[in-house]
Structure formats: C-alpha cells, structure tokens
Amino acid sequence: MKLLSFLFTAFISVAQAQTDISIPTQNCLSKNRFLDTCENITVPGKLYQASNYSIVLITHNSAGVDERHHRYARHLNTLGISAVVLDHWGARGVSNAQWDFVSAARRGASAHNMVIDVYHSVAYFKDRGYTNVGYIGESMGGGVGILLSKREWQHHFRRVSGKEPVTLTAIASLYGNCNERYVYDNYLNVPLLILIGSEDQDAPAETCKSYADYANAKGAKYQFVELPGQHHDFDAPFALKRSSDAQNPARCVADVTYDQIRGKFNSKTYPNTPKGWEEWKNDCLIKARNNSARYGHTGDPNTGFSDWGKFFKETLQ
Numbered sequence: 495m496k497l498l499s500f501l502f503t504a505f506i507s508v509a510q511a512q513t514d515i516s517i518p519t520q521n522c523l524s525k526n527r528f529l530d531t532c533e534n535i536t537v538p539g540k541l542y543q544a545s546n547y548s549i550v551l552i553t554h555n556s557a558g559v560d561e562r563h564h565r566y567a568r569h570l571n572t573l574g575i576s577a578v579v580l581d582h583w584g585a586r587g588v589s590n591a592q593w594d595f596v597s598a599a600r601r602g603a604s605a606h607n608m609v610i611d612v613y614h615s616v617a618y619f620k621d622r623g624y625t626n627v628g629y630i631g632e633s634m635g636g637g638v639g640i641l642l643s644k645r646e647w648q649h650h651f652r653r654v655s656g657k658e659p660v661t662l663t664a665i666a667s668l669y670g671n672c673n674e675r676y677v678y679d680n681y682l683n684v685p686l687l688i689l690i691g692s693e694d695q696d697a698p699a700e701t702c703k704s705y706a707d708y709a710n711a712k713g714a715k716y717q718f719v720e721l722p723g724q725h726h727d728f729d730a731p732f733a734l735k736r737s738s739d740a741q742n743p744a745r746c747v748a749d750v751t752y753d754q755i756r757g758k759f760n761s762k763t764y765p766n767t768p769k770g771w772e773e774w775k776n777d778c779l780i781k782a783r784n785n786s787a788r789y790g791h792t793g794d795p796n797t798g799f800s801d802w803g804k805f806f807k808e809t810l811q
Contacts, residue, residue, distance in 0.1 A: 513541040515578065519614040521586055521602040522654050524768040529606060532654050537585040537611050542567040542577045548626040548810040549576040551615050553608055555633035556592035556740075558583040561731040562795070566630060569799050573807055576624075580615060582608050591634070592740040593782070596775050606650075608638045613651040616660045626810040628664040630802060633727065636670020636688075636697070640705075643714060645680040664809035666802045669726050671697045671743050672705035676750045681714035687805045688716060689798050691724025695787035696742050719801055727789040728797045734790040742780035742787055 517539060522532040542564075550570050552563050559581050567577035583589055583603055591598035598604070608631075616627050631639045641647050648659040665686040672688070688706055690699045699720050706718040725734060747758040755764040755774050762777070764770040791797055 511543065513543065515539045515541050517580070517611070517615050517618050519585070519611045520607075520654060522607055522610060523600070523602060524606075524771075526768070528768065529650060529654055535585050537615070538581045539615075540564070540567070540579045542571050542579075544571040545574055545576045547624055548574075548628070549578065549619050549624050550628040550630055550806060550810070551612055551619075552577055552579045553582065553612065553629070553631035553635035553638055554580070555635055555727075556595070556598075556603075557590050558588075562632070562729055565729075565796065569796070569803060570806065573803055573811075575628075575806060575810055578615070578619075580611060582611055585611075590739070595741055595743070595779060596772050605634060605638050605641060608635065609641050609647050610651060610654065612638065612642060612662075613648075613657075613659050614655070616662060617657065620660050626663040627660070628666070628806055628810050629662050630666040630668065630806075631670060632668040632729070633670060633697070636667040637672075639665045639667030639670055639686060640672060643681055643684055643686045643709070643716075645682055646676070646678065648682070664806060666805055668798060668802070669694055669697050669728065670702075671746070672702040673743065673747045674750055675705070675708060675748075677752070679709070679712055681709055681712055683713075683715060685715045685717065685805075685809055687802060688718045689721065689801055690719075691721050691726065691728050693724060693788075694726045696726040696744055696789070698744055701744075701747060717805070721798060721801075724792060724797060725788050725790065728791055729795055729799070730790045731795060732790045734788050734792055737782070737785060737787070737789050739782050740785060740789070741782055742785040743778070744787070745780060746775065746778040748774065748778075 516536040520532045522529040563579045570577040586602045588603040591603040651659045706716040745759040749756045764774040
C-alpha cells in the first residue's frame with residue numbers, strides 16, 4: 495500500500511508540474527488594411543509536461559486565463575498528453591476583452607492575433623520534437639479553433655510572419671461562436687470537435703450545427719456534439735449566473751464576400767474593411783446591460799472533459 499501511495503503521489507506531482515515558457519510571436523493590428531501593422535512580442539505560457547511527442551495548446555476566452563485552463567492541462571496530463579496554457583492577453587497588457595470587443599481589438603486582443611500566436615506556438619513545439627500538436631479553446635478561443643481549421647488563416651500567417659505554417663493535428667472548439675461564412679472558405683484536412691450546450695445563448699447551438707453542416711459540405715472534418723441542458727461556459731470555475739459586464743456576439747452572424755459584410759439580423763451591408771468590421775461589431779454585439787444569457791457550470795465544472803478527452807486520445811496518440 496505504501497508503494498502504491500508513493501507511485502500515485504509521484505504521478506500527481508509530475509502531472510501537475512509547471513514550467514514557465516515564452517513563445518516569440520507577433521501583435522498585428524488592422525489600421526488601413528487587414529493585419530497591416532505587426533510588432534514582435536512574446537507570449538508567456540505554463541507548460542505541463544507528460545509526453546515528448548503529443549501536446550495540446552490551450553487558449554483562453556475573452557476574459558483571459560483562469561483556473562479552468564489549468565484543469566484542462568492537468569486532465570490532458572492524466573491522458574499522457576502534454577499541455578501548455580497560453581496567456582495571449584498578458585502579452586498585450588489587456589484583460590476582459592468582452593467588456594468592449596472593438597476597443598480591445600485595437601490593442602491586439604483579437605481572435606486574429608490568437609491564431610497568429612497559435613501558429614508560432616505550433617512551430618515552437620515542432621522544433622522541440624513534438625510530432626502531434628493539438629489545440630483546445632473555449633468561448634473566444636473556441637472561435638479561434640474554427641479559424642484554425644481554415645486554409646485562409648495559413649495564408650494570413652505566412653504573409654505576416656514570412657514563415658510556413660505547420661498544420662495542427664486536431665482541434666477542439668468549446669462553445670465558440672460560428673458566426674461568419676466567407677465566400678472563399680476552404681478547410682484543412684484536420685479533425686475538429688465542436689462541443690456546445692443546448693441552452694447556450696452566447697454561441698447558440700443551432701448556429702454552430704448549421705455552420706458544421708456548411709463547413710463539412712466544403713470539405714471540413716467537423717464533429718458536432720451538443721450537451722443537453724448546458725449553457726455557455728459550462729466548465730467555468732463558477733456556477734450558472736447572468737453576466738452584468740459581458741457583450742454577447744450571438745447576433746453577429748454574417749455572410750462575407752471580398753467586398754462586403756452582410757449582417758443576418760439586420761440585413762445591412764458593411765464594407766469589408768477594418769472600419770467596416772468595427773461598424774458591424776458595434777451594431778451586432780448585444781450590450782452587457784441587455785445580455786440575458788447565462789454563463790457557468792450547472793453542477794459539474796468538468797462538464798465536457800470526457801468528450802474532448804476521448805477526442806484527443808483518438809487523434810493525438
């Protein structure tokens with residue numbers, strides 16, 4: 495019994511060990527054109543080592559890193575998979591982008607920069623011998639997972655960095671928005687799990703189910719899983735509640751061409767320019783005072799872990 499207790503304690507100690515790392519990346523802004531101004535920065539991360547060949551990059555939501563992301567890492571370690579928690583906002587001196595998405599994006603707190611950080615991180619770990627690199631993101635980070643499944647974003651990374659992007663092995667998108675359909679959408683041959691709650695009023699399940707069908711018809715490899723009775727942030731470190739300070743992007747569903755954005759909820763068109771995107775977001779985002787959505791877990795903060803854990807076991811090992 496003493497030997498078993500020692501081995502169990504040693505395993506937990508290894509699984510929870512953290513190493514601080516810094517990943518060279520870029521902060522890119524859209525001033526006159528899309529992502530036309532970039533500067534070099536470093537993104538801090540916490541590495542949880544469990545494997546030398548499989549690792550999952552963990553991306554936070556619009557509020558930033560919290561306790562749940564470290565739970566993700568520890569759970570991945572129990573599966574024999576390494577993990578790294580990336581702090582995109584800490585690198586940019588930003589917090590709580592959901593208070594004002596447009597203003598935060600002007601400082602680099604955008605899904606676009608999260609994608610750039612992820613591609614730099616994939617290269618970082620590939621250079622260190624990892625053969626399988628996965629990704630998991632929740633809420634805003636879940637939307638980043640959708641972008642990472644698109645060939646378009648490999649082009650953008652190549653353009654701003656001058657480097658050849660390395661494709662991820664697998665992607666998990668937790669309650670991320672699935673709002674935008676581009677006429678030039680083209681998808682990578684990468685398995686992607688969409689995990690979303692049936693009661694989510696921030697990233698509605700019906701919107702993401704429709705998007706998954708749309709993407710799969712264009713060659714994507716999406717799996718869609720709906721969790722009955724669950725809301726946005728179903729694995730949060732807090733119980734179900736309303737938010738008094740979060741903007742809600744549920745109305746920001748749009749069809750996008752090379753020249754324009756057409757909003758679904760208001761049928762209005764906007765130019766496909768940095769200014770046009772800001773105007774569209776200012777119109778479609780539901781203000782915090784009018785946001786009736788609820789956020790948080792319904793009793794189990796590890797809701798969904800078995801689903802995405804199985805997904806990564808099947809794709810990374």
